[in-house]
C-alpha cells in the first residue's frame with residue numbers, strides 16, 4: 001500500500017478548483033480504509049462538496065451508513081478551519097455524503113428476494129437519496145445466459161417499482177445491454193423527467209446517449225473521458241450535448257474504478273470489480289486506485305472536449321446533479 005499517494009503524482013497541471021458533486025462513488029470500499037480521512041481532506045481541497053455512496057450488494061448496505069457517519073464526523077473537523085462565514089451561518093456542512101441503495105446487475109447471482117424485501121424496508125425506514133446502482137450488465141458470456149438476463153430484468157423492474165412508489169431517482173448501471181435497458185425503461189412507469197436519474201458511467205454510442213437523455217436521464221461522465229483514445233465515448237457525449245446542451249451531463253469518479261489517465265502510474269487500468277467476494281476491489285492495484293479528489297480532472301477534460309469554460313461547466317454540472325438527484329443544494333459562492 002506504499003504507492004497509494006501516487007494517485008496524486010498526476011503528470012498534468014491540476015485544473016483550477018471549483019465546487020463539485022461526485023455523483024457516484026464506492027468510497028465505502030475497504031481499499032479506502034487505510035487513508036479515508038486523508039482522502040476526505042484531499043477531496044475537499046480539490047472542491048468536492050457532495051459525494052454519493054452507491055450501493056451494489058445487500059451485505060454492504062450497512063457499510064454505506066457507517067461510511068456516511070464517518071464522513072460527517074470528518075466534515076466537522078473541516079468546518080473548524082475552513083468554512084465560509086455564510087456557510088457557517090446557514091449551518092451547512094462543508095463536505096456531505098449521501099446514500100443510494102441498490103442491487104447491482106453485475107452481482108445478480110448473489111441477490112435474493114429477501115434482499116429486495118429488506119431493501120424495500122430500508123427505503124421506508126431511512127429514505128436514501130436515490131436507488132442504485134441498478135440495470136443490465138451483459139459484459140461476460142456467463143451474464144448473457146437467458147436465466148441471468150431474466151433475473152437481471154426482474155430485479156431491475158422490482159427496483160424501478162420501488163423508485164416509483166418512493167418517488168426516488170435511480171442510478172443506472174448499463175453495460176453491453178443498452179437496447180435491452182432502453183426497451184425495459186420505455187415500458188416501465190418510471191419517468192425520469194419527473195423523478196430524475198443518472199445513466200452512470202455512460203458507455204454507449206451516440207444514439208444511445210441521446211435516447212437516455214430523451215427519457216430524462218443525465219449522462220454520468222467518468223475519468224474515461226480523460227483518455228483521448230476513448231473516441232466512441234467522447235463522440236457520444238458531444239452528440240448528446242449538440243442536441244440537448246450541457247444540461248444533460250453530470251460527473252463522477254466511480255472510485256476506486258475509472259482512474260483519470262493523468263493519474264495512472266502504469267497502463268492496464270482494468271476494473272477489479274468482482275474479483276473477490278468480500279472485498280470487490282481487493283485486488284485492485286493500489287497505485288491506480290481512483291479517489292474522489294481526482295474529480296477535477298474529469299471536469300478539466302470535459303471542458304476541453306466541449307470547449308466550454310471550466311467555470312461555466314462546473315456551475316452547470318452542479319445544477320445538473322441537483323436536478324438529476326432532485327435536491328436543491330446551494331452552489332457555494
Ligand SMILES: [Zn+2]
Nearest residue numbers: 024054133254
Ligand atoms: Zn459504481
